[in-house]
Amino acid sequence: MRPARWEAVAPPAGLPLATPVEITLAEPAAAEALQASLAAAGIPATLVQAPGGSARTVLFTEGLAPAPMTARHWAALAAARPARQPGAKLIFLQRLSADTGLEGLTRTLRREWPEVSAACWTLLENVSGEVIAGWLASASEDLWISPDGTARRAALGPLAAPRPLPPAEQGLWLVTGGARGVTATCAIEIARQSGGTFLLAGRSAETPWPADVPETSDLKSLRGLMASAAVKRGEKPSPAAIDKAARAALAGLEIRATLAEIRAAGAGAHYLQMDTSDAASVDAALSTIGQRFGQITGLIHGAGIIADRLVEEKTEAELRRVLATKAEGLFHILARIDRAALRHVGLFSSASAFFGNRGQSDYAMANAILANAGRALRAELPAAQVKVFDWGPWEGGMVDATLASHFRQQGVPLIPLGEGARIFAHELLAGDTADVELVVGTVWSDT
Numbered sequence: 168m169r170p171a172r173w174e175a176v177a178p179p180a181g182l183p184l185a186t187p188v189e190i191t192l193a194e195p196a197a198a199e200a201l202q203a204s205l206a207a208a209g210i211p212a213t214l215v216q217a218p219g220g221s222a223r224t225v226l227f228t229e230g231l232a233p234a235p236m237t238a239r240h241w242a243a244l245a246a247a248r249p250a251r252q253p254g255a256k257l258i259f260l261q262r263l264s265a266d267t268g269l270e271g272l273t274r275t276l277r278r279e280w281p282e283v284s285a286a287c288w289t290l291l292e293n294v295s296g297e298v299i300a301g302w303l304a305s306a307s308e309d310l311w312i313s314p315d316g317t318a319r320r321a322a323l324g325p326l327a328a329p330r331p332l333p334p335a336e337q338g339l340w341l342v343t344g345g346a347r348g349v350t351a352t353c354a355i356e357i358a359r360q361s362g363g364t365f366l367l368a369g370r371s372a373e374t375p376w377p378a379d380v381p382e383t384s385d386l387k388s389l390r391g392l393m394a395s396a397a398v399k400r401g402e403k404p405s406p407a408a409i410d411k412a413a414r415a416a417l418a419g420l421e422i423r424a425t426l427a428e429i430r431a432a433g434a435g436a437h438y439l440q441m442d443t444s445d446a447a448s449v450d451a452a453l454s455t456i457g458q459r460f461g462q463i464t465g466l467i468h469g470a471g472i473i474a475d476r477l478v479e480e481k482t483e484a485e486l487r488r489v490l491a492t493k494a495e496g497l498f499h500i501l502a503r504i505d506r507a508a509l510r511h512v513g514l515f516s517s518a519s520a521f522f523g524n525r526g527q528s529d530y531a532m533a534n535a536i537l538a539n540a541g542r543a544l545r546a547e548l549p550a551a552q553v554k555v556f557d558w559g560p561w562e563g564g565m566v567d568a569t570l571a572s573h574f575r576q577q578g579v580p581l582i583p584l585g586e587g588a589r590i591f592a593h594e595l596l597a598g599d600t601a602d603v604e605l606v607v608g609t610v611w612s613d614t
């Protein structure tokens with residue numbers, strides 16, 4: 168495990184760029200100002216609706232447009248497609264804020280399009296066109312650029328020395344995705360270490376186990392058992408209906424098992440049916456929490472889905488689903504709770520946010536947004552522990568048996584459930600408050 172830190176980058180030493188540049192018109196005012204600054208620096212720039220002309224360097228302004236978060240990220244991905252050509256230098260501009268994550272796109276593009284160099288430049292406050300023109304002479308890499316012209320890049324820092332756990336706190340924890348998958352394992356570990364009351368939230372209903380079927384956690388066997396039980400009752404459900412009922416029963420079983428483990432640890436546990444991607448559902452689930460339980464002091468956001476597909480084939484609907492669950496979901500919750508009462512915030516991100524990953528442009532962006540949102544929360548709540556965990560692959564959750572064997576064949580070690588949960592609990596309860604983003608895993612940090 169290594170914390171993400173920011174290191175200074177030497178200013179560009181080369182000659183100013185003299186080759187033509189295209190600037191996308193997604194944010195016309197910014198595009199025109201940039202064009203004028205580049206012209207003053209002797210760099211010819213053309214404003215384009217879509218890139219794809221002869222210019223090898225493209226500055227994308229989609230990330231500066233005043234569009235909603237998801238639309239902005241989709242627009243940047245869609246704008247990149249026609250610019251793919253060998254030797255192209257694609258630079259995506261965004262302002263530093265809680266709801267930006269275009270670095271997830273450029274880190275993925277570097278993996279999917281090796282013939283192209285892609286970079287995300289995050290502008291801290293008002294950065295002039297002159298400063299941007301100056302950095303065009305540098306190699307393409309993701310930068311945070313300051314108004315004074317200096318820049319920093321993300322790097323992995325040294326592992327901090329372990330600290331002792333603080334005394335138990337008895338807080339009220341809201342844990343999205345906390346009843347199932349790896350987040351459930353982490354919630355149980357926090358319950359063991361810190362006690363308190365846990366509100367586990369997920370889309371699944373707490374479906375009771377079918378009365379005439381023996382308990383099993385294996386989906387295939389359960390389908391068979393449920394089909395036989397239906398035949399005995401004189402029913403003929405379709406295979407799709409059996410599959411749906413079996414998955415619902417397994418979800419209910421997993422939810423009850425997590426609740427039981429948290430209670431066995433001496434903590435309180437309740438289940439909330441809530442879809443993080445739907446603001447109305449979050450509203451409904453959280454509307455009576457204050458009266459029933461008091462203020463939420465710990466937020467763990469583990470809800471997440473994947474819809475892997477290469478940038479060129481990715482659909483807007485897929486990207487919307489992925490961002491809605493994780494990134495919009497976080498903002499839906501933060502808008503409905505008293506943020507000032509938060510003492511712990513743990514966000515489940517992925518190593519793909521830091522390194523990019525083939526097929527995961529949307530997922531990498533959603534997770535990169537979590538990292539920026541985590542840093543913004545850290546600034547807003549200086550007394551709180553805010554941690555964003557960029558996990559490598561776990562031995563569970565969305566890593567099923569097929570994916571696990573794929574990782575093993577590639578020599579990628581998986582994070583064992585117990586070890587991952589202990590790392591999570593220790594960092595969230597006792598980590599160094601200065602480090603917000605942590606990359607957890609081994610091989611990922613070398614790729």
Ligand SMILES: NC(=O)c1ccc[n+]([C@@H]2O[C@H](COP(=O)([O-])OP(=O)(O)OC[C@H]3O[C@@H](n4cnc5c(N)ncnc54)[C@H](OP(=O)(O)O)[C@@H]3O)[C@@H](O)[C@H]2O)c1
Pocket residue numbers: 343344345346347348349350368369370371418441442443444468469470471472492515516517518557558559560561562563564565566
């Ligand atoms: N497993 C890994 O190797 C790995 C690696 C890196 C990062 N992560 C991150 O870790 C988190 C948990 O992953 P996992 O592997 O445990 O995945 P998982 O087994 O697929 O579990 C996903 C969890 O999120 C919940 N969820 C999904 N969509 C939701 C929504 N719209 N509203 C509320 N809850 C929702 C699910 O419950 P319902 O189905 O009941 O809604 C479930 O509890 C994710 O954020 C993932 O990105 C996992």
